[in-house]
Amino acid sequence: MTVGVDHSSESLAASRWAAREAVRRGYPLRLVHALSEDKAGKSQRDSARELLADAEGKLRRQYPELSITTEVLTERAEDALVKAAGESRALVIGSHGVDRLHSFFLGDTGLHIVARAQRPVILLRAVPEETEAEEGATGGGGIAVAVNLQGSYHGLLDFAFRSAQVSGHQLYVVHARKLMAQAYAPTGSVVPHIAQEIAEEEKQKLADVLKSWSQEYPDVHVTGRVRLESPARAIVRQAVGSNLLIVGRRRRDRPSLGPRIGPVAQAAVHHAACPVAVVPHD
Template sequence: MCTTVRRDQRHRTHRRSRSGDVGRSPPKWYRSSGRGTRRAVTDDERTNVIAVGLDGSPAATAALHWAAAEAGLRRVPLRLVHAREPDSRPEPEAMPPGPTGREIVDAARDDVLRRRPDLHVITDVIAGEPEEALLTVSAEARMLVLGSYGTRRLPSFFLGGVSLSTVARAEHPVVLVRAEEDPEAREAGTAHEPEQEEVHPHGPRVVVALGLDHDYANLLRFAFETAEVTGLPLHVVHAIRLPSHVYVPGGPVVPHIAVQYRKEVEGEVRELVRPWAERHPRVELRAALRLEGTAQAVVHEAEGSDLLVVGRCRKHRTALGPRIGPVAHAAVHHAACPVAVVPHD
């Protein structure tokens, strides 16, 4: 599903970091426009890439393969990025030096092009503070893809140690892929062959967790576009807790009031999704309301899916700084599939 794109070198102004890797400040992007000529890449082209952060870990390799598959499906360039702070401290003589940033991105490029020779691949080695580098890369890409260790911790991205605050501050969607994922398998149709007797009834799909209290345009745009390019059904999940007025005071639920309330919520969800379904008529749309806590419902519905899409409100700040919110936090730590965290207003 990839179009043939010439893989050209990208020339840019660069400086040499103390670690021996090449950094850039500021980046200059070029693309071949014919034999022997090059032209500057426009802002639209520069941001129409999928970026992946690399640190040489298994989780980063899983993220690389997922991002490459997504770039192929969306027919956009893939940007491979490694960043680390310059370190002037001498390496202990007994400790063998690790791979340089350039070696990491070059190995990743060779891996990708061996699998996908027609993919346009851009490589970047950045000398600078890793978290700030990630934020800059995210602002310059359609999405940023990183490796994740799920319930244990986020990995040491870029050998510098990056926390969830990066996800909480990124301008564009950030996709976290676990080390044990095999993203290449989704194109071969073998991504979800059960290892045990359990079979997920919904099958492969994209799941989006939708609320009714914010502007979810960015979330729905990303979810519908992803479902369309992958050819997967889109499963919309909205969790509700029954309000007090559906209960007898001090007693059980009044059935007909609960049914009426549920219908009202279903109508709100349908109206919110309807304009996007009309724009993407090829997407098979499914919906589910769950009477349980939002985070629990989202993680449960994501079982067996190819991607879980959750939102992060840009206004969600605390005294400690930006936060991703309880639903996204639960998804990042407990969902077994890749998780896309999409900022919205």
């Protein structure tokens, strides 16, 4: 597991979260700091090494059993972290700008990393350490994962069930879809019995999907939830109070189109009030 380290409080939160997860999963932890080539002089390199050494020291005091390595990467931050993600089980980075009245994750660099990385990227906001300890403990709001039953979801559920298993958290699998036009009366109001029929049908589909996963992960307490609304809105609401929100991002064959991550992932990384894991899938 790799974490991008800089001087921000968000980065410190990311490193602590990554260390805790690495211990739970039995992974080594790699701390990296990127310097562009035009800013990689001796003094900048020395400063970067001191930054990483300080972060490593703090983590070793808390997790003495954890295997930690550090590395200064001489490359543009976005490219360096995308490459680091490809070499890791997951990449953890801090978020900048945490005012819930505005976008939750604001940095263009973070968005480009999420859009290009071939492994899961977890984004963390800065919170007090005591709050982290409470959120990281078994219980709390659990882990939520957004799935589209009409799309690809195997990789998402695999990541979600593994995360719930190692953390001991409750897992909520959320499937949302908008109501079709036939569910509305001419006045524009929802026809209750049609909406109920659609909800029951979707609940059965979700239960059928989760049955085999529950057999594979019998220790994970999983609950399926169907929401008849915009998937983006449903998952942001589910994120409130959650320990982790997991969403998918479809890999694209034409990266030149720019940092496109899909409407649900876009809503999650900009508005979810909890850590967000974006998992790429085919």
